[in-house]
Amino acid sequence: MPRYLDRDRLALLAALVAPLAVAVVLLTFRAGLPNTSIALILVVIVVAVAANGNRLAGGLAALSAAVWFDFFFTQPYQRFAVTKSVDIQTAVLLLVVGLAVSQLAARARRLQVVAITDADYLARIHDTAELAQSAKEPDTVVDHVTAQLTTLLHLRGCRFEYGSLIGHPPRLEPDGTVVWGRKRWDVDRLGLPNREIELRTFGNGRFYGRFMLDPTPGTIPPLQARLVAVTLADQTGAAFGTVGSG
Template sequence: MLASRRGGCLGGVRTKERALTTTALIAIGILVPLAVCLLLSSLRAELANTNAALVLVLIVVAVASLGSRAAGLSAAVVSAAGFDVFLTQPYGTFAIHSAADVQTTVLLLVIGAAVTELALWGRRQQARASEQHGYLDGIVQTTGSLVGAAPSRTVIEHVEKQLVDLLDLDQADYAPHADVDAPVLQPDGSLTRRGQPVDVDRSGLPTDTEIWLPAGGGQGQTGGFRLVAATHVARPTHQQRQVAAVLADHVGAVVRQEAMGR
């Protein structure tokens, strides 16, 4: 009960912190473009409206890069409104007499919104890539820590489970001998079938046959893994396939150690 209450309190605090952060970012998205518009209004005689609009686009980009859609859209709206009020005639009103200024104001709003979405998309992609990289590093480190500290059967079973999750397989089993006719997952993460490369990103892993993943960088005496992805098309990334090869190499090292100790 106490843990539940603490968890609830922590969740409430985090929610409040996120709300405060969002509020602060929205405030930045409103105040910064407004301040820039006021500054640009003092330079109306020296600065063309199109140049002023470009400056405001840069401001929207800067605010959007902070990672808040609300802040980026606020900056886009305030920039367009400020451009209208402070930089187009008649000054101090929302009326616009020039068709060119109307187009510039509309474009400023549209471009600002588009830039915000692009910035958020880029941040999401970067976060996903970072998350996957950390996940893959964790797999390799965890498996590496077992080498030399656990029996080979324990390491093999661990790697079998990791390979199924990592490559989206139906099954992965260690075998002491290779199937010479099977496609081979190479140490560099590439896949070859009868000596010809297979485009895994496009066509996925073969579903009509097992795949051979050699342990120990392809040295036959250390065996390898028979990989099965027959019930669906699996498309592990090149980095995931490279990690799979590293895991198999760990198993090869354990098998060699045990063979030398006999």
């Protein structure tokens, strides 16, 4: 049997077992840890499963984590029922963020890089997903992600263009690479190109606009940061798809 099939089967088993096992361990700390911290710990487990398996394993781990979070850490305990709106929101966000980072980890696995487990990266994804769920206007998410991208990629500036594709600037691709014309730019050796780079935003298959990134000369954002940037743009597109652009 091919080794990758063994690995994927083990990942599927881990997707079912690992969130439950970690949730049982965390029961000891239930009185002292806020539910948001417990949710983030479970997200790390989802990332680990996805990084060593595939998207299916990551999605199953995210679902498993959300189910056991509901069962063990929301009142009434040991029942599949949630009575507090804040716990419902946390459980939904755990599932949404878990699915998002599992996609990110699976993408990273294909590129043979370390999975995204940095707490700062996870917090950025979590905060943006939470805002995308609650924002009444997509512009709120756009402004938030603009600020996130500026600090994440150490940019001089960042702006959002609605529904326009003028010119042919370098483009940050979904796999974290940068394409300029028909050539791939070696970001890890040369840094980002010294001109604006576009990061396109889609929601439900519809193009809504693009973030225009103004790099700081000499900075080389790691691949993990660029993958997180793509995920933040995806969440912006989801906000447009949910709330609408008007």
